[in-house]
Amino acid sequence: MWGCGDTRVVSVLKARNKNQRKPSSQLMSYTQSFYHIVFRTYRSVPTIPIEHDRELYAYIYGIARNLNCQTYRIGGMPDHVHIFVSLPPTLTVASFVQRVKTDSSKWLKANPNFPDFSGWAREYAGFSKSASEKDTIIGYIMRQKEHHKRITFAEEYRTLLVENGIVIDERYFLKDD
Numbered sequence: 001m002w003g004c005g006d007t008r009v010v011s012v013l014k015a016r017n018k019n020q021r022k023p024s025s026q027l028m029s030y031t032q033s034f035y036h037i038v039f040r041t042y043r044s045v046p047t048i049p050i051e052h053d054r055e056l057y058a059y060i061y062g063i064a065r066n067l068n069c070q071t072y073r074i075g076g077m078p079d080h081v082h083i084f085v086s087l088p089p090t091l092t093v094a095s096f097v098q099r100v101k102t103d104s105s106k107w108l109k110a111n112p113n114f115p116d117f118s119g120w121a122r123e124y125a126g127f128s129k130s131a132s133e134k135d136t137i138i139g140y141i142m143r144q145k146e147h148h149k150r151i152t153f154a155e156e157y158r159t160l161l162v163e164n165g166i167v168i169d170e171r172y173f174l175k176d177d
Contacts, residue, residue: 034072035093036137037083038160039101039124041117043176044153046078050145052113056081056104063103067091072134075141080153082141084129093126121176125157127164 041047048056057074060083064071070086087096101120108117129137140147147156154174161168 029089031089032131033087033089034129034131034134034137035083035085035087035096036127036129036141036160037085037093037097037124038080038126038157039097040080040121040153040157040174041078042119042121044079044121044174045116045118047114047117048076048078048081049113050078053078055111055113056108059107060100060104063100064096067096067099069096073138073141075144077144077148077153080157082144084134084137084141097124097126121174123172125160125164125166127160 053076057076060074060081061071064083064085068088069091072084072086074081074083076082083100085096087093101124105117105119108114109119151159157174158168
């Protein structure tokens with residue numbers, strides 16, 4: 001019978017578990033967190049020239065890599081950016097977006113290829129996604145230029161929010177001041 005008074009059994013179990021533990025350097029947690037993140041330029045002004053947008057995407061890719069993130073796709077339009085990324089368990093979406101926006105903003109303002117860039121809008125959208133949606137999201141981001149021949153960013157953003165169950169407060173929707 002198992003009981004509190006049977007210290008011999010407890011001692012044997014503790015010794016057995018202690019000997020079977022892996023060193024802390026070999027412990028592993030398995031996580032996978034996919035996020036589709038969207039943010040726009042300040043006042044949605046088209047300040048990311050298409051002929052130089054890949055420079056920005058490469059810079060954002062570097063920021064993500066330095067944060068130990070796996071980036072699957074970055075794309076967008078002159079007034080907004082989409083990122084599909086997997087974050088490590090120690091990094092929140094808010095921290096990731098803050099670093100990307102802060103670091104890229106400094107870089108963009110110092111880069112002569114982006115002379116009209118004045119900053120990013122304050123808000124962003126971040127949607128958790130599953131591994132089974134990976135190819136769909138990557139394709140969606142790849143087709144941004146063709147997609148926006150038919151739909152404005154405001155329409156796209158509204159649709160993404162609604163599809164992901166986010167209630168829109170019209171007092172603040174796409175407003176910077």
